[in-house]
Amino acid sequence: MPLASAPPPGTPVPGSVRVLADGRPTRLLWRNERGGLTVAIDGDAPVVAKWSPPGGPDLRAEASRLRWLAERHPAPRVRAWRAVADGELLVMDALSGESAVAQRWREAPEVAVRAIAEGLRRLHALPIDDCPWSWLPADRIRAARALGVAVPSGLEAAADVDHLVVGHGDACAPNTMVDADGRFLATVDVGRLGLADRWSDLAVASMSLAWNHGEGFEPLFWDAYGIEPDAERIARYRTLWDAVD
Numbered sequence: 001m002p003l004a005s006a007p008p009p010g011t012p013v014p015g016s017v018r019v020l021a022d023g024r025p026t027r028l029l030w031r032n033e034r035g036g037l038t039v040a041i042d043g044d045a046p047v048v049a050k051w052s053p054p055g056g057p058d059l060r061a062e063a064s065r066l067r068w069l070a071e072r073h074p075a076p077r078v079r080a081w082r083a084v085a086d087g088e089l090l091v092m093d094a095l096s097g098e099s100a101v102a103q104r105w106r107e108a109p110e111v112a113v114r115a116i117a118e119g120l121r122r123l124h125a126l127p128i129d130d131c132p133w134s135w136l137p138a139d140r141i142r143a144a145r146a147l148g149v150a151v152p153s154g155l156e157a158a159a160d161v162d163h164l165v166v167g168h169g170d171a172c173a174p175n176t177m178v179d180a181d182g183r184f185l186a187t188v189d190v191g192r193l194g195l196a197d198r199w200s201d202l203a204v205a206s207m208s209l210a211w212n213h214g215e216g217f218e219p220l221f222w223d224a225y226g227i228e229p230d231a232e233r234i235a236r237y238r239t240l241w242d243a244v245d
Contacts, residue, residue: 007031013039014051016084020091030174032057046094047079052087059090062191065133066092069166069193072126074119074186097185100176101212109213110220111182112173117224118184119176120205124165124198133194135169136161137240144244151244159197159236167196170245172208199230203237 007028017026017039024043031037036052052059063081070077076092098104105112137159141151168175169192177185202225209217222229 005031007037011037013037014053014086016086016089017041017049017051020047020049020089040094048076048092048094050090050092052090054087056087057191059088059191062189063090065190065193066090068132069187069190073123074184075190076186076188095177095186095188097177097179099174099188100178101174102178105178105182106213108182109217112176112178112213113209113217113220114224115178115182115184116173116176116205116209117221119187120168120171120201121225122184123168123187124163124201126166128164128166128195131166131195135167135192135194135196135200137200139194140240140244149244155240155243161197162230162233163198164195165198165201167194167198167201169193169196169201171201171205173205173212174208197233197237199233200237200240202227203234204241206234207238207241 007030011028011031013021013026013028014037017037021041024041027040027042029038029040029048034053034056036050036056039049039051041047041049050059050062060081063078066075066078069075076095079091079093081088081090100112100116105115137155141155144151168187168190170189175187175189177188179185206218206221206229209221218229
């Protein structure tokens with residue numbers, strides 16, 4: 001999974017996004033490791049546009065997942081997906097909140113951590129019967145190898161699933177949106193959403209807290225989610241993440 005960060009200064013807004021904006025002001029929000037950008041288009045009827053260059057993340061797949069998820073769980077509404085001359089565009093309604101790693105919530109990390117845990121708890125409570133995608137280890141390994149990743153053979157061993165849920169697939173802290181009062185608002189960036197062991201999300205979400213909010217917040221996360229940490233499963237899914245995502 002391409003990791004996201006703030007775009008470096010001077011990053012240009014893609015041509016297809018400028019066309020979409022049609023003179024409205026734009027703000028670069030995120031850039032992933034494969035060159036994809038997330039851009040806010042402000043003004044009347046604000047939207048957020050995700051742009052992926054050729055060979056970048058599959059935004060059509062994310063659009064399908066978002067449409068499915070938004071009928072069941074707080075998530076951005078898709079306005080359009082389209083192939084464009086410089087890649088792909090996914091256009092979504094803007095949300096009236098900020099990422100859990102926005103500066104405001106870096107300064108109030110306990111609030112952000114509780115919101116992240118609440119969002120995952122609510123996502124994991126969804127019925128699984130009609131979820132058409134999978135993010136189980138065998139599927140992740142197969143996808144990684146299709147991209148040429150050398151996956152250690154030891155990771156292929158089948159592991160028991162503690163509790164099958166609708167998993168996020170990239171449950172790092174930035175992918176939770178928080179409202180102005182510090183409450184969970186929405187789940188975003190769901191390009192790998194699918195059926196998974198809940199620990200595949202929990203292992204990565206808890207690991208990401210230190211990257212974004214500093215050390216020492218895992219106990220609060222486990223308490224807010226409502227589960228005791230399982231050290232073996234956490235280690236297993238973090239190792240898998242490091243190897244294939």
